[in-house]
Amino acid sequence: MAVAASRTATGNEGAAAAELAIETVGLRMRYGAKDVLRGVDLQVPRGQVIALLGPNGAGKTTTIEILEGFRGRSAGEVRVLGVDPADGDEYWRARVGIVLQSWRDHGTWRVRDLLHQLGRYYTPFSTPERSKxxxxDELMELVGLTAQATARAGSLSGGQRRRLDVAIGIVGKPDLLFLDEPTVGFDPQARQEFHELVHRLANLEETTILLTTHDLEEAEKLSDRIVILAGGKIMADGTAAELGRQVAGQAEIKYSVAGQAQVDHADDATAHVRELFARHGDALGDLEVHKPTLEDIYMTLVREFEAGRWTDASTLPGVTR
Amino acid sequence: MDGRLDAAGGDPMTPRAVAVKAGLERGWVELRSKLASPWELSGEVWPWIIAVGVMFALRDKKVPGTDFSIGLQAVPGIVGMSLIYTGLMGLALVLTTDRDDGTLLRMKAIPNGTIGYFISKVVSRAGITTAALLIILIPSALLFGDLRVNSVTAWLTLIGIILLGLLATLPIGAVIGAVFGSVQSLGLVMLPVMGLIAISGIFYPITAFPEWVQWIGQVFPVYWLGLGMRSALLPDSMAIAEIGGSWRHLQTIGVLGVWAVIGFAYAPVVLRRMARRGSGTTVKETETAAA
Structure with a gap:
């Protein structure tokens, strides 16, 4: 029975459904009276690298933990590799890789011994396409830890430890990899190296990757697609370029009338400027129109959210979908 | 059921068997690294070295009305105690730490990882506990000529009872550690465990208690562990002080065996559940309650 469940996910029948690595419909999460997720609809095709972007407390970690099968949900439908993670068996488990946020475990283990030991569990899950x-040694080479092969996990630097965590996450050659806030606490160089590693993984054997971050720049660099999560809802979804168009905010219009400086904000900058010309004619000068970048909008969102001024995406000032 | 695996040309062993094997290897690696660090090991065994010292001081005092020394009579109890503390409680402490630092969750993320993890903990804890027991038994054998550790049968009985005792009690320690996720709350569990030791005839004959207390004591493995230890270490003539005037070997094997089987079946299940994060409130329930 358990085997049949994972077969549905890999089999040829229902090919359309099998093309999706992740699908959620109306996913909700509530702790007591607090709603953390308020109906998340997400579809991730196989092979995509997707970033779940949002301020702290937006529900990113809750979402990823539900998808990993580590947390029960309050309501909604969830399919990960065709299986409900709440019922995921060990065959399903063997196809999912997880890079955890913890870093204190297995401190006395040497890097090579640990990777060898944790890899052993995957041998019976080999398929003709993927030998697990x-x-x-191959894995240490891939993540750049060859020089640390006999070092104890507890003695690694922050960046090295994170690479070990990634190595553990992919030791079973997963179809789908989850990375929760992978670069928190990194210095710029470690961050750069880590980004290169994720790019290498994405090109490897068609791995689908879902990562969470609160850093827009990181999301733009790493992913094919960005989903902005705030207040427990998806408020924008697309490539970085698409998002720039989608979450068009109010433009800032600077000008002077007879030498007097003025600043206006308007949804439709072109219409506003046309009106300014009509009203002031030749008295109008120093005209500048600034359209907000994705970053401006995201920063506004984070500020407003963290100040607790709003908890629902639809009421965010200055941003329309 | 594993036809799929054969077709894939993968490992012919079942996933669970592979996990058990990986767990045995993991336990051996952990045990080696622990034994290689004398500082860590000494932390586990010093209370028992002190206990042996106390027994030595009491070697000339006799149990009233007999020729046996109080110290000698206490040896099996101390051995039994150290098995419970170093084994059961020691494993509970390790589980608490591992749940806290993410080791348990990491193993849950791996297929059948919890099984391998559990097996490895039983192996390494059993090894450390055996080391602690040897540290008590060897000086005791030299100090007390009356201990039966000079006969082969006695040693075989002793090894058998230690193994069976570990298999019966270590899963309980794992479950306690996984359920009480903090060192502080683990302190609370110590009280009932000490109470259980008190009514299990480890230091004071169980026959001195009212019959209903004796029945409670006999449900748990601690009593049988102590009985087995006494049967291995004390002269046969001392069986007279036991329930039914016998060492009751068959019942000992039976009760400890049942505890071991239940423990090995359920401990991995509990561990997996405990590694999981909290679930959300069911939306429907809350809404009904609010209405």
Whole structure:
């Protein structure tokens, strides 16, 4: 029975459904009276690298933990590799890789021994297409830890430890990889190296990657697609370029009338400027129109959210979908 | 059921068997690294070295009305105690730490990882506990000539009872540690465990208690562990002080065996559940309650 469940996910029948690595419909999460997720609809095709972007407390970690099968949900439908994560068996588990946020575990283990030991569990889950697991040496080479092969996990630097966590996450050659806030606490160089690693993984064996971050720049660099989560809802979804168009905010219009400086804000900058010309004619000068960038909008969103001024995406000032 | 695996040309062993094997290897690696660090090991065994010292001081005092020394009579109890503390409670402490630092969750993220993790903890804890027991038994054997540790049968009985005792009690320790996720709350669990030791005839004969207390004591493995230890270490003539005037070997094997089987079946299930994060409130329920 358990085998049949995972077969549905890999089999040829229902090919359309199988093209999706992740699908959620009306996903909700509530702790007591507090709504953390208020109906998240998400579809992630196989092979995509998707970033779940949002301020702290937006529900990113809750979402990823539900998808990983580590947390029960309050309501809604969830399919991960064709299986409800709440019922995911060990065959399903063997196809999902998870990079955890914890970093204190297995401190006395040496890097190569640990990768070898944790890989062993995957051997019976090999398929003709994917022989599992990665060999420890190949894996250390891939994440750049070859020099630390005999170092104890507890003695690694922050960046090295994170790469070890990634190595553990992919040791079973997963179809789908989850990374929760992978670069928190990184210095710029470690961050750069980590980004290169994720790019390498994305090109490897068609792995679908879902990562969470609160850093827009990181989301733009790493992913094919960005989903902005705030107040427990998806408020924007698309490539970075699409998002720029989608979440058009109010433009800032600076000008002077007879030497007097003025600043206006308007949804339709062109119409506003036309009206200014009509009203002031030749007295109008120093005209500048600034359309907000995605970053401006995202920063506004984070500020407003963290100040607790709003909790629902639809009431965000200055941003329309 | 594993036809799929054969077709894939993968490992012919079932996933669970592979996990058990990986767990045995993991336990051995952990045990080696623990034994290689004398500082860590000494933390586990010093209370028992002190206990042996106390027994030595009491070697000339006799149990009233007999020729046996109080110290000698206490040896099996101390051995039994150290098995419970170093084994059961020690494992509970390890589980608490591992749940806290994410080890347990990491193993849950791996297929059958919780099974392998559990097996590894039983192996490494059993090894450390055995080391602690040897540290008590060897000086005791030298100090007390009356201990039966000079006969092969006695040693075989002792090894058997230690193994069976560990298999019966270590899963309980794992479950306690996983359920009480903090060192502070683990302190609360110590009280009932000490109470259980008190009514299990470890230090004071169980026959001195009212019959209903004796029945409670005999449900749990601690009593049988102590009985087995006494049967291995004390002269046969001392069986007279036991319930039914016998060492009751068959019942000992039976009760400890049942605890071991239940423990090995359920501990991995509990561990997996405990590694999981909290679930959300069911939306329907809350809405009904609010209405």
């Amino acid at each position: 697991p990665y060999g420890a």
